[in-house]
Amino acid sequence: MLAGLREVLDPAVAAHSGVGAFNIICLEHAEAVIWGAEAANLPVVLQVSENAVLYHRSLEPILIATVALARNADVPAVVHLDHVTDVELVHAGVALGATSVMFDGSRRPYDENVAVTADVVRHCHKHGVDVEAELGEIGGKDGVHAATARTKPHEAQDFVADTGVDALAVAVGSSHAQTERSTRLDLGLVERLSEAVDVPLVLHGSSGVPDDELVRAVRAGLTKINIGTHLNATLTRSVRDALTDQARLVDPRKYLGPARDKVADEVERLLRLLSKSG
Numbered sequence: 001m002l003a004g005l006r007e008v009l010d011p012a013v014a015a016h017s018g019v020g021a022f023n024i025i026c027l028e029h030a031e032a033v034i035w036g037a038e039a040a041n042l043p044v045v046l047q048v049s050e051n052a053v054l055y056h057r058s059l060e061p062i063l064i065a066t067v068a069l070a071r072n073a074d075v076p077a078v079v080h081l082d083h084v085t086d087v088e089l090v091h092a093g094v095a096l097g098a099t100s101v102m103f104d105g106s107r108r109p110y111d112e113n114v115a116v117t118a119d120v121v122r123h124c125h126k127h128g129v130d131v132e133a134e135l136g137e138i139g140g141k142d143g144v145h146a147a148t149a150r151t152k153p154h155e156a157q158d159f160v161a162d163t164g165v166d167a168l169a170v171a172v173g174s175s176h177a178q179t180e181r182s183t184r185l186d187l188g189l190v191e192r193l194s195e196a197v198d199v200p201l202v203l204h205g206s207s208g209v210p211d212d213e214l215v216r217a218v219r220a221g222l223t224k225i226n227i228g229t230h231l232n233a234t235l236t237r238s239v240r241d242a243l244t245d246q247a248r249l250v251d252p253r254k255y256l257g258p259a260r261d262k263v264a265d266e267v268e269r270l271l272r273l274l275s276k277s278g
C-alpha cells in the first residue's frame, strides 16, 4: 500500500532501525524494489530523482507506474521524488500521487534555501506529503554530499526549525555514485546530529558504504538509507554477464528478467540488514 514517509520512518526511529530507499530509473527497478520489499515483508521507499525524470523527458509515465506498483504492494511503500531542484516538479509530483519529496535547495544561498524549502513544505503539507531537505553547500564540488562535507548540529537544528521539514539529509562522510563499498562514516557526528535534530536523518550516497558500516550508521541514528548506484551495479552486472554469455540474445526479457530478480534479492537482503540494525 502507498504510504507516507514519516508513516514509515517514525516506527523505524522508535525501533532504532533503518529503512531502505532505492532509486528507480526504469520500470524493472520499481518492480524489483517492490518484490524485494514484499519478500522481506518490510516497508520501503521508492525514489524517482529529478535526473531520472530528465532521462525519461517526462515525469508522468515513470511516476504513475511507480505509484501504481506501490499502491498494489503488500507492504507500505513510499513514492518519493529525489533531489528536486525545480519547485514546479514538486507541484507536478504531488498532483500525480507522490507521497514524499526531497527538495534540494543546497545550491542556493542559505537564506534562499530556507525560504524556498519552507514554501515547498507548506505546499506539500497541504496535500499530506512529507518533505526531506538538506542544508547548503558546505564544501567540495559535490556540495553537501562531498565525502569531506560535514553538517553542523546547530545549523541542522536551525534549518529544521526554520523550514518545518519532516526529514533531514545530512553530510557525514558519504558521497554519491560510489562503486566501491569501502566508505567509513563520521558516526560520532551522526550521534550528535540525532540528538540535536528531532526529525529522522537521511544518508545519501550509501552505495559506497559497506554492510557493517550501514548497520553502525543506523545504530548511531540514521534512519532513511538511500541506495542507488549499488542496485544499478547489481542490475548491470547481470545484464553484462547474460549478454557476454549469450551473444545471440535479442529479447530484453531474457536479460532484464534475471537482472530484475537479482535486484529484488539485493533489496530484500538490504532491507533485512537495515531493519535488524537496532
Ligand SMILES: [Zn+2]
Binding pocket: 083, 176, 204, 205, 226
Ligand atoms: Zn542523494
